Amino acid sequence: MKNSRLLRSILPGIIVLFFITSIVVFPKDSIESARVGMNICINILIPSLLPFLIGANLLINLKVIDILGVFLEKPSRILFNVPGKSSLIFAISILSGYPIGSKLISNLRQDNEISRVEAQRLASFCSTSGPLFMVGSVGIGMFNNPKIGYFILLCHYIGALSIGILFRFYNTSSDIKHYNNTSILTRLKKIIFYENEEKSFFSIFGDSVRNGINTILIVCGFVIVFSVLFKILTLLKFINLISSMLFVFLHPYNISIEVIQAFISGLFEITIGCNNISLLNEPSLIFKIALCTFIISFSGISILAQCCNFLSLSDINIPIYIFGKFLHGINSFLFCYLLYPLFKNNLDIQTFNNSFYYNIYVDKIFTETPFNNNIFFIFILVVYILSYINNRYKKGFLRRF
Template sequence: MVKSKLKTIILASAVSIMAISLITFPQESVNASIRGLDMWWKIVFPSLLPFFIVSEMLIGFGVVKFIGVLLEPLMRPLFRVPGVGGFVWAMGMASGYPAGAKLTARMRQEGQLTKTEAERLVTFTNCSNPLFIFGAVSVGFFSNPQLGIILALAHYLGNFTVGIMMRFHGKDNSISTSKFSIKNAFNALHQTRINDKRPIGKLLGDAVMSSIQTLLMIGGFIILFSVLNQLLSNLHMIELLGAWLAILLQLVHLPETFSIPLISGLFEITLGNKLTSQVESVSLLQQAIIASIILAFSGFSVQAQVASILAETDINFKPYFIARLFHGIFAGLYTWLLWKPIYENMNQSDPNSKTVPVTYFGDGQWAFNTMEFMREIGPILTLISLMIYICIYAHRMQRNEH
């Protein structure tokens, strides 16, 4: 009872302080809100919407069940999750945060995963996509395409290691697997399609509605944490937390100057990586390690999005949070291990240089160009999608009234 009351006091106090801060710093709050909104409607919404809609269609038509049966002999021994986890893993890496969590929750709601299997799966399928790692971080912030190779390798190897580690989470399920069978996979696909009685039009409409509702929620969290990060900076809380973190950085032989970028990255990965790239008088390896840790931890903004998605199911959020801590450790360690054999071999003249050799400039430029293109057409796609959503919603409300 005392613990519950204490929690109530803490939550009420935190929200009250935030409300007072919004009144005290109105202009800074509005600017931060606009920055969050700008990122959402230019990049996040148009990049995630196609993946979400296609995923819903693939689930409805039974393709995911087909893939699940085929991948069962691989996913079960490695990660102790059903074969459908392979589809969630691939889509999570391709589309980025928080697609892995959304698809895991969807699989759990359909009964294709047990509670424990879903908790294992969500820990290693929710990760950053290559477009963000190469386009925003390596080229956009560091102006160094080869750095993206190291960051991506460390990020996905760290995620794989987390998956192997989390296979020991929970006690249910045997490790026995079914044999590879295309016939069984096709039968599962056909049966799933037959069981779903929705017409194609209804299926597509449901996919659009579900996807846009999720993206609206994601947009709200992005704006909220953009404002929260700004308010913490105005209240000098970032500097205070950074002073404590500087002590920890000294223990692992990293410069204290990374304390502010790392604290900012704990809340929002984009700002954290941007500040990390601007730290001076440090080696590029040290910057890469901090950037990998921030990417792996994914920030409280993304974690809040995941928690909100998982709240619609019985999936516990705690294993996911613990996995992010380990992912940060593994990603930083892999960056350090791969630096000399991979990055220094690509840049034998000066490994610490941020200058991009002409012969390698194309390695990450595709991602940067794609992100710039999305910034130009993203708002148009977002507005069109929202108009379609409103039309579908209005049509269904009108039909329900009749």
């Protein structure tokens, strides 16, 4: 017992020391990979995720999710054995992608609006990728076929729903009977006229902006760190070492080492992995699609770290969450093969990968989006500063009394 505790306390320090030492040994490559991660944050993550983060926080603080959840209570209980507001969390997760679903679930649990078991069930299927990545980046940018992107999207979301249905049976012994005879109108009045804390809309908006900016900074930090980490592991031939070890076991099944290397890279970072898989010439198209779908559903170590960071702020069991994501990947992989015969004529075409085309496509999407306008970021910054000044003023005013 003492040895295991000692290992848990020392091992993280050893890993961090190794990481910092590697940055010193490979300064040029580390800076370049950090720059790549920074570009992803500035050109992709901030324009696409920040508006969703602010909007999602507003929906929660303005009780919109609670109001809509009243109407979705029975379907959500029947299908997933969770509160009605979970349907809205799933919808937001679908629209925005990782890791907003996990962030919202953690918020609900911290505010004690859902039980620990309900939060665990929600986390199993309300942590999904966004359609822009699957259709735009993977389908069009990597496979040059938007229909492949939509097919991956379909299998990914069906896989998530299947895990949600499976987890409805998780720890049912602790369930409380939620059904009551209270009318919908009575519950709506209770939500709308419940005055726990009087806040103006602008105060709520400022808090949502501040929360969204803090969240996006955390996400960007993870992206940059894992971008450098993956580069270091590649330079140290660690990825090749793992691939060679797995090749010994998978060689009898005619799986090449190139396939294994591409798959391993996807377990670290899904964009790199999906791009490497799409470049492969040897496997069949359905196998490449299924591998990409598994990687997107499992989400990779980089995104898992982001989601676990938010979930760890509550009492959600992290190992069970990771196991659920693994099952999500397996189910999505299987659904690709089950549904492929229905879509084969539309998907089975000549595909190619062109990194230049992919970069042009991604740049076009995120430079033409209205959220990339400088006025938007100036507006958000002004609201953030005014909200901060307002809160400091209130605290100083209250201390006088």
